[in-house]
Amino acid sequence: MTKVLIATDKPFAPAAVNAIREVVEGAGYELALLESYTDKAELIAAVADVDGMIIRSDKATREVIEAAKNLKVIVRAGAGYDNIDLEACTENGIVAMNTPGQNSNAVAELALGMMVFLARKGYNGKAGVELRGKNIGIHAYGNVGKHVANIAKGFGMTVYAFDPFVAKEAIEADGVKAVDTVEELYSTCHYVSLHIPANDKTKKSINYDLLNKMPEGGILVNTARKEVIDEEGMLKLMEDRKDFAYISDIAPDCADEFAAKYEGRFFFTPKKMGAQTAEANINAGIAGANQIVNLIEKGDETFRVNK
Ligand code: 3PG
Incomplete structure (x- = not known):
């Protein structure tokens, strides 16, 4: 079964997770959730069998990308994608996207x-x-x-x-x-x-x-x-x-x-929180989930940020 992971060191509001779940499960996929992790080993283990993933400022390093053997698409739910190793994505045939404007x-x-x-x-x-x-x-x-x-x-x-x-x-x-x-x-x-x-x-x-x-x-x-x-x-x-x-x-x-x-x-601010509202989480989360489904189902690469 196609599997989508939400990996967020800084969790989304619960309503956003529910909204993402609706989109992902509605497409017939399985949703996995890794929140508030403290060790990158947890992220590396969680990505092992996923087809798509949604992250925030989480660091998608080459190590993470290469550990994600089935990964087809990674979406940064937000604007800045300086936390994703785009070269590693391209080399491994993975589409990287952001969700501009949503937060x-x-x-x-x-x-x-x-x-x-x-x-x-x-x-x-x-x-x-x-x-x-x-x-x-x-x-x-x-x-x-x-x-x-x-x-x-x-x-x-x-x-x-x-x-x-x-x-x-x-x-x-x-x-x-x-x-x-x-x-x-x-x-x-x-x-x-x-x-x-x-x-x-x-x-x-x-x-x-x-x-x-x-x-x-x-x-x-x-x-x-x-x-x-x-x-x-x-x-x-x-x-x-x-x-x-x-x-x-x-x-x-x-x-x-x-x-x-x-x-x-x-x-x-004690922790980066500009985008930390229920509305922004829901908007960016739903956009990210839809982008993953549209890429997997239709090859839609709108908002792709790597070559
Ligand atoms: C962004 O680039 O969209 C913002 O910096 C928000 O980042 P965050 O999802 O980690 O809060």
Whole structure:
């Protein structure tokens, strides 16, 4: 019998698992579940006989891919697929997919939520500041960036965006000011919200020089990936610019240094939770399950991300 595995170190909401089960069992397949595992050996054992699998930020390394002897399709229920060894998938004839857009509203809501939290001093009772009237820069105008732009407009913020892969006209049609360079985005905006993927071109690209262009009181909001930050440069900036703050859904490796030195100028969620809502889990989970069934039954490769 065709077997589909949900392997999630950070489990989906139970309603999402039920929804995935309906799709998988409805197709006549068997569903297996591996949640909250602590050892990669558990994942390697679980993939041994599966035809399809759904993961989140779980690491689908070459070792995992090669242990999955029957695997035909792996779906990252979410946007970023930097956790999948795409080369190993291609070499082993496995289709890798993501589910773009399915969890993006949840991530965007968290970005704005963290901004409010910091602006109101962690709700400590002291006077904070408002978001209204401030400039926000969307760094990469994809699915999450668009939602952040929309919500920010509701707060009365002026929204700018930089994305070399999206036509300026398309950005401006949304009532967002498109800028020509990344430097212009950072020098114009009090807040910059990051939505770039982590890849060879973007890793460590958010560095001292770029961040230092931000105006007085600049705040970087990261719901993307910690790898895109040059942490050494970020720490130097925190030292040199006492007005600068960093909020992130993915704690940096140097989080202890922030805790020791920069009280009130940072906020990190304890565990990455931008996409951790019932709605996002259900949307991405159902999309992933349908993509697996459609690939196996009809060879439909929509949302394939490997060659
Ligand atoms: C994504 O790339 O979709 C987000 O980072 C969500 O990741 P998660 O599924 O691990 O919460």
